[in-house]
Structures are given as structure tokens and as C-alpha cells.
Amino acid sequence: MLRCLFIKRKLYDFVAGELGLKEKAALSRHLQVCSGCRRKAGELKTVFSLAAKREKLPLPDEAFWGKFQVELNKRLDQETGAEFAPEPEARRQMRHSYLFRPVLAYASVLLLMMVTVFSLYRYYQPKIHAYQDQQIVEEVLFLEELNGTNGTTILPLGDAYIQEIDIISRYSS
Amino acid sequence: MNTEAAAREEFVIQRIRSGDRAAFEELVTMYRNRGLSIAYNLVGNLEDAKDALQDAFIKVYLYIEGFRGQSKFSTWFHRIVVNASLDFLRKKKRAVSVLTESLQDNIKEGDREISDNSLGPARIAGNQELNRRLEDAIAGLSLKQRICFVLKHQNGLGVREIAEILRCRRSTVKVHLFRAAENLRRKMNVYLKE
Structure with missing residues (x-):
């Protein structure tokens, strides 16, 4: 009985094919005479076989992976805070608009200031008055x-x- | 992996570190199939596996600096996929429900077996049914037993790599594998009687 308890610990390695030659031979000898351990070994073998032969995930096609990549890029852009990359032409136009927008704003403010100063200068000019x-x-x-x-x-x-x-x-x- | 492939992988990783998205897409192409397989075996369906794998790849991109090359990149990647799959299950609160349902199924099956001794292979229609029973039995395992069993017997990883993925000793992985196999054998022996 003690022998069977010891064997039980080794049955997994035996069925998984991970035992050394010497241990494998000893265990095989035991299995020839012990129907209980032989039955357990058989059941384990069947479980492993079922697990290995289990319905495999069918390899997805390129369309699946294309969609996968697009979704991944979108999620990555969200995670990294970058905007989803637009077409190069659109991106160039966007960059130009972002470049010129502050320039136009500064020019407008400068013009307004010049007009104001000139008006004030004209109004308060003492020599003219x-x-x-x-x-x-x-x-x-x-x-x-x-x-x-x-x-x-x-x-x-x-x-x-x-x-x-x-x-x-x-x-x- | 041969030397050329390893060098290519190293080059791609370096480019990703410098923010090269094209290199990242190349890495995705290299690892997407095995990643999807692991995620699928852990979460149980293709759509969820796809989401979990995307989570994993995002983590790879964001935390590539954390990979110092002390282990193989594949091991580091597999660990991220396993963690992303488990996180995904936790988020969707499916882990609990799947385990509970499978346990309830097992209890029901056990009750039926006691009341109806004639239940055996003859009552089960072919391999498909056996596969479903096995899936339920695997889902009923503890989390670590399940991960070890799935990675070893469904994804073909070695004990050493599983130990690195789970950051534990090889002997611990072997214990989990042994207990998983023993639990599955006990749960399945009703259907395996010849």
C-alpha cells in the first residue's frame, strides 16, 4: 500500500514522459502487477490526451488580424494620449493651421494696439492743440x-x- | 528560436523602446498567434481572448522599458498575457461565475451519478461531449492549477518557463500540475470508465 502511495506521486511524471529511464522501468514493473495504479495511469493518460486533442483554437485569418491591429492602434493612441494619426496631407494642413493661428492672433492684437496708441497720440498731442x-x-x-x-x-x-x-x-x- | 530570429527580436525591441510604432506592429505579428492561444485557453472564447491580448500588447508597449533581458522575451510576454487574461476575467467578473457554475455543474453531475449508476461513456455522445466535460473540469480547478495545466498541456510550455511566468519554483509548478491532473482524473473517471 505504501508502495502504491509512493507510485501515485510519480504517476504524473510517468504519464507525462518526464521520468528517467531507471524510474520509468521501476514504475512499469509496478504497473504490471498493480491494477489500481494501472487504472489510474490509464485515466491520466486519457485526460492528457483529451487536453492535447481538445478542440484547438482555429487560426484566425488576416482580416481578423487586420481589424485587431487597427483596434490595437486606436487603444494605444488613447493610452498614450496621442490623437489617432490622420492622413499625412490632413496632418500637414493641421500642423500649418496650428502654426499660423497664433501668428494671426498676435498680428491682430498688435494692430489694435498700434491704432489705439496712434489715436491717443493724436488726441493728446499738445503742440497741435x-x-x-x-x-x-x-x-x-x-x-x-x-x-x-x-x-x-x-x-x-x-x-x-x-x-x-x-x-x-x-x-x- | 535561432540566432538570427533572436537578433531580429532584440533589434525590434530596441526600436520599440525608442517609440517606433512600426517595430511594435512587427512584434505584434511575431507573437500574436501564441498570445491568442494562451488567452483563449484562459478566458474561454475568441472575442474575450482578443480583448485580453490587446490589453497585453498595450502593456508590452507601455512597459517595454521594464524588460531587462534577464529572461527570454517570450517568457516575459507570456507572463503579461496570463496576467492580462486574469485581469480581464476579474474585470468582467467572469472568473467567479465560471468557477461557480462549473462547480455547481460538477455537484449536479455527482448527484446524478449517485442516483443513476448507469451514467457512463455509453451515455455520452462522443468526443465533443467529453471535451465539454473536460472544459468544465478544468474550469473547476483552482486558479494556479488551471493556469499550470493550461500552459503545460494546452499551450505546450515547459515546467521551467511556467515557473518563470508565475515567478515560483519548478517544484511548486510540478505540485500544481500533479494536483490538477489528479483532480481532473477524479472528475473525469466517471466518463472514462471502459
């Missing part, structure tokens, strides 16, 4: 001189205004 003021004063003084007033008399509107125009046109001609 002084020159304009001086011109107005000179014109008023000239008109008063023509009118014989000293700058305190306010010309009435109507006939006086027409008279003033006549005088100017007479002197200028």
Missing part, C-alpha cells in the same frame, strides 16, 4: 480789428455778420 488755439485767437483778433471792437463787444448776428463777411472778402481780394 496749441497751434489750433493760436490760430483761432488770431482769427478772432483779426475780425475784431476789422470790426473796430476791442474784443469785449459781441457782434450781433444777422446784418452785422453779413457785413463782416463782406469786409473779409474785400480785404482778401
